[in-house]
Amino acid sequence: MATSGRPVRLTAGPRMEDEAWDAHLKRVLSQLQMIYHKIILPVEEKFKYDTFRPSWFSETLVQTKPFVTFMGPFSAGKSTFINHLLESNYLWTGPQPTTDKFTIVMHGNEPQQVGGRVLANQQDLPFRGLNAFGDQFLEHLDGYQINHDILRSVTLIDTPGVLEAAGDIHSRRYDYIAVCRWFVERSDLVFVLFDPTKLDAGIELKMLFKHALKGQESKIRIVLNKSDSIGTQELMRVYGSLFWNLSNMINATEPPRVFVGSFWDKPYRPDTNHVLFTEEKSDLLYDLTETVPLQSLDKRVTSVLRRAKLVLVHALVCSMLKQGMPKFFGKDKAKKEAIANIAKIYQEVQLKFKFITPGDFGEETEYHAFFEKVDLLEMPRFERMEKEGHVAALKKIIEKDLPELLQPIRTQAQVDPRDKKQAQDMQQRYHDSMAKQLAGKKGHQGAIGEMGPSAWRKGVHDTDIGKELAYDPAKANQLGAVNKPAPKAEASPSPPPAAAASPAVDVTAMQQQMQMMMQMMQSMQPAAAPAAPAAPAVPAIMPPAGMDPALMQQMMAQMAAAQQMQQGSGNQDLGVD
Secondary structure: OOOOOOOOOOOOOOOHHHOOHHHHHHHHHHHHHHHHHHHHHHHHHHOOHHHHOOOOHHHHHHOOOOEEEEEOEOOOOHHHHHHHHHOOOOOOOOOOOOOOOEEEEEEOOOOEEEEHHHHHOOOOOOOHHHHHHOHHHHOOEEEEEEOOHHHHOOEEEEOOOEOOOHHHHHOOOOOHHHHHHHHHHHEEEEEEEEEOOEOOOOHHHHHHHHHHOOOOHHHEEEEEOOHHHOOHHHHHHHHHHHHHHHHOOOOOOOOOEEEEOOOOOOOOOOOOOHHHHHHHHHHHHHHHHHHHHHHHHHHHHHHHHHHHHHHHHHHHHHHHHHHOOOOOOOHHHHHHHHHHOHHHHHHHHHHHOOOOOHHHOOOHHHHHHHHHHOOHHHOOOHHHHHHOOHHHHHHHHHHHHOHHHOOOOOOOOOOOOOOHHHHHHHHHHHHHHHHHHHOOOOOOOOOOOOOOOOHHHHHHHHOHHHHHOOOOOOOHHHHOOOOOOOOOOOOOOOOOOOOOOOOOOOHHHHHHHHHHHHHHHHHHOOOOOOOOOOOOOOOOOOOOOOOOHHHHHHHHHHHHHHHHHHHHHHHHHOOOO
16 A cells, blocks of 8 residues: 555646546546545544444545436336436336336446346446445346436436335335435435325435435435426415425425426426426426536535545544553543543644634544444554654645645636726616616516526527417516417407406416425424424414415414424324323
C-alpha cells in the first residue's frame, strides 16, 4: 500500500470545454479514486471508521452515471412511470403487486435481460456490493439493457412496492430496508410515489423513511401520481392528508418537493386540472433529464470531500483521546473517564482546527457504542498520526485538491459604480415596475408560489399539438385550462342564447392552496407529545383568495381529526390508556 502521507499529484489535464464529457468524467473519477485509496482509506483503516459508520462508500466511486430510484407502495405507478420515460412497455405493470424484484434499467444497444448474479459480479459495474445481501436477494435482482437516450445520462432503479401488513413483511427473504438504503446512498434522486387512494402509512413505509431515507432528505421528491383520477377539491384534501402523513416521517425543516400529476401518456380525464399536471410533469422531467446529470459529478466530488472531513474528525477525536491515556498504569480507569467526557475532546479538536464545525462531530452515543466494539488503547496517538503526515495530507485534499475538481463558477467583473448611465438605466427599470404596480398592472413576478414558464414548459407550446391547443405557459396560471381556438361563428339571423361558460380552474389559486396546506401542516405539528390525547386546536388561518371557506373549514376539521387519531394511536403504543 502506498504511503498515505505522500502528497497526491493531480493530473492537470485539459479544460472541460476542450474535452468530451465522458473523458472529463473518467478523468475526475480516476482522481477521486486515487485520492480516496491513497489518503482517506488508510486513515479509515487505522481508526476503524467502517466500524464507526458502516457504508459502501468506495463502490460509489466507480459509478459513472447517476442513479434515479423509484420507491413507494405497490400499484403507485413506479413501473408505469419508468415505462413512460422509456416510451414503451418494457417493465410489467398491473393493478396488483407485479414488481417483486429490484430492477436496474441501463443503456444497451440491444434490449436484453441481465440476471442479478451477473450484475453483482461484473467488474466494470457498480453493483458488486450487493453480494453482501446474500444469494436470496440476488434471486430478487434483475437488470435490463435498453437502447433509449435517457439511459445515456441516468440509470433507473425500480423497487418492489412497500408492503402494509406486518405478516407480508416477514415473508421477504432478505433485508428490504438495508437494500433500499444501499441504493439510496448511491442515488442522486429518489422519487417516492403515492396513489391518492392509498395514503395509509404502514409499518414498512415508516421503516423506509426512518432507516433507508434518513439523512438523504435532499434527494427525495414526492410524487402524488394518478391525480387526474379524482376531482380538484378531493385532490386538495388528498394533498393535505399526504403532507400530514409525511410530516410524521420526514425529519427536515423544509418539506420535499411534491409533484402532482398523472405520469404516463394516456389522456387526462375530463374536468381535471390539465395545465397544472402539464407544468408539474415539465418541472419533474427538467430535474430528471438536465439537473441531475449536470450536477452528478460535482456531487461525487463533494461527497468525497465530506467523507475526507468526517474521517479526519473521527481520527482526531480517537487519536486525541488516546493521547491523554497514561502509558503504563491506570489505563482502564483513564479510558472510561475519557470516553465519558468525550465532549471535552470535541472542544479541543475545534480549538486546534478552526475549519471543523460542531456539526462535523458524531453524537456522543455513537462513540460510546463504537468503543464498546473497539478498544481505545489500540488507536494510534495524535503525535504519531501527525508525524506520519496523515493530518497534513487530509487537510490538503480538503482545502485544495478536491475543490479544484469542482466545476468552476464563472464570475463577471464588477460594474464601475462611477458609471452613472448604468445606475440610471437600472433605476429606470425599477421605476417602470413601480409605476405598473401603482397602476394596478400585473408584473413579472406573478402571485405567491407562481413560477415563471421554464424552457421545458415552453417546449410543450412549441409542439404541433401545443400550437393547435393554443397552450401558452406564460398565461397558464391565469387561464387554468388549455383552450382550443374558438371556431369562427357562422352568420345567423337569430343567434342562439350563449351557454353558461364552465368556470376555469385557477392554477395560481390551487398552488396557493397547496402552500397553505404546507403551512397548516407545520403549524399543527405539536412541539412535544401530550400526556393524554386531546383535541388539537385549529389554527386561525385565513383561506387564500378564490378558495371556498366551507372547504377550508372541512379540510381543517379533517386534519384535526387525523391529528387526534394519530396522537391516540401513539399513546396506545406507549401504553397510555
